[in-house]
Amino acid sequence: MDISLLREAALLGDSMSNQPLYRFAAISDIHIDLENGGKNTYFIHAEENFRHALEIIKLHQCDFIISAGDQVTNASGAEEEWRRYRQIIDESGYDGLILEAMGNHETRSAKYGLNSLDDCRRDFIRYTKLGEKSIARQPGKTYYAYTEPNSGDVFLFLSLENGVSTNEIDNFSDDQMDWVEQQLKAGDQDDRRVFLIQHANLYGLGVGDDKNRPAYAGALRTHDKNNQPFVNNLRFYHLLCNHPETIWMSGHTHVDLRDRLNYTDHPCHTLHIPALSGSTRIVSDHGGGHILDRTFTGDNAQGYIVDVFYDRVIFKGIDFLSDTYYSDFTYTVESRSGLQQP
Numbered sequence: 301m302d303i304s305l306l307r308e309a310a311l312l313g314d315s316m317s318n319q320p321l322y323r324f325a326a327i328s329d330i331h332i333d334l335e336n337g338g339k340n341t342y343f344i345h346a347e348e349n350f351r352h353a354l355e356i357i358k359l360h361q362c363d364f365i366i367s368a369g370d371q372v373t374n375a376s377g378a379e380e381e382w383r384r385y386r387q388i389i390d391e392s393g394y395d396g397l398i399l400e401a402m403g404n405h406e407t408r409s410a411k412y413g414l415n416s417l418d419d420c421r422r423d424f425i426r427y428t429k430l431g432e433k434s435i436a437r438q439p440g441k442t443y444y445a446y447t448e449p450n451s452g453d454v455f456l457f458l459s460l461e462n463g464v465s466t467n468e469i470d471n472f473s474d475d476q477m478d479w480v481e482q483q484l485k486a487g488d489q490d491d492r493r494v495f496l497i498q499h500a501n502l503y504g505l506g507v508g509d510d511k512n513r514p515a516y517a518g519a520l521r522t523h524d525k526n527n528q529p530f531v532n533n534l535r536f537y538h539l540l541c542n543h544p545e546t547i548w549m550s551g552h553t554h555v556d557l558r559d560r561l562n563y564t565d566h567p568c569h570t571l572h573i574p575a576l577s578g579s580t581r582i583v584s585d586h587g588g589g590h591i592l593d594r595t596f597t598g599d600n601a602q603g604y605i606v607d608v609f610y611d612r613v614i615f616k617g618i619d620f621l622s623d624t625y626y627s628d629f630t631y632t633v634e635s636r637s638g639l640q641q642p
């Protein structure tokens with residue numbers, strides 16, 4: 301692929317019409333949920349919200365979709381949920397690219413011994429059809445890279461490989477962190493803009509929660525209870541500190557855009573994507589702390605429409621149920637592509 305010719309063409313379009321180089325939809329925590337065959341479904345709006353979002357995404361003419369993990373809920377096995385996930389996509393008529401990251405719920409049933417971690421990883425690869433996508437992936441791996449063809453921008457999809465207990469374990473293999481390090485270095489050398497999609501936020505450091513008084517205990521930790529490091533979680537954090545121009549999109553906490561905790565610039569440009577299945581609100585516990593209110597009101601399915609320009613990326617908060625932008629939850633990230641300025 302001659303990236304320079306593509307870049308020239310893309311820049312011409314950008315300079316003549318002020319149109320974005322490309323547009324994508326950012327969603328997370330779809331949470332298709334058929335626990336016990338649907339008898340114990342927790343995320344009651346998940347399917348309806350996903351169907352609705354695909355319709356709206358088609359209307360907004362997005363070039364592709366990124367989904368930041370927890371596509372399924374997997375409390376009693378994920379296979380039927382994965383089938384329903386594919387069925388909803390097929391029935392929607394959306395035939396564009398969907399690029400999924402593997403969250404903690406993709407492996408949840410392994411925690412209960414219902415199947416193995418390997419089974420869960422295989423389901424993820426199979427039902428997201430990773431083998432059929434134009435991505436760079438090592439055999440058998442659940443993490444991969446996608447290069448946006450008009451700009452050369454790179455999207456890295458990381459994977460919570462090691463199971464559901466995100467807050468109690470080292471979540472990444474040495475191999476995955478070696479791969480991320482190499483990709484971030486290559487991005488620097490080739491002057492590429494790098495987006496990174498990794499499901500779980502960092503406890504007390506990142507987005508989607510109050511940094512000083514976190515309400516959500518399930519976030520990824522850099523150290524265990526005895527203050528011993530989780531080596532690869534810590535390495536992930538340091539890699540981002542060393543590459544602060546990276547744009548990281550996470551999900552996991554489900555926190556609503558209206559709680560105003562969806563952007564930070566440390567350790568890099570970091571965006572939180574609320575749960576498409578219905579957001580969670582942070583409320584006071586009346587003891588000086590915070591707790592999460594998980595009442596599903598059925599009144600929103602939040603995410604972003606993202607317009608990518610030569611010198612900036614605009615994350616426009618949107619409710620996919622009402623097809624309404626949240627004009628006060630729009631985030632502009634100053635970020636240059638490797639394209640030459642028009």
Ligand SMILES: [Fe+2]
Nearest residue numbers: 329370405552
């Ligand atoms: Fe989730």
Ligand SMILES: [Fe+2]
Nearest residue numbers: 370403404552
């Ligand atoms: Fe999660």
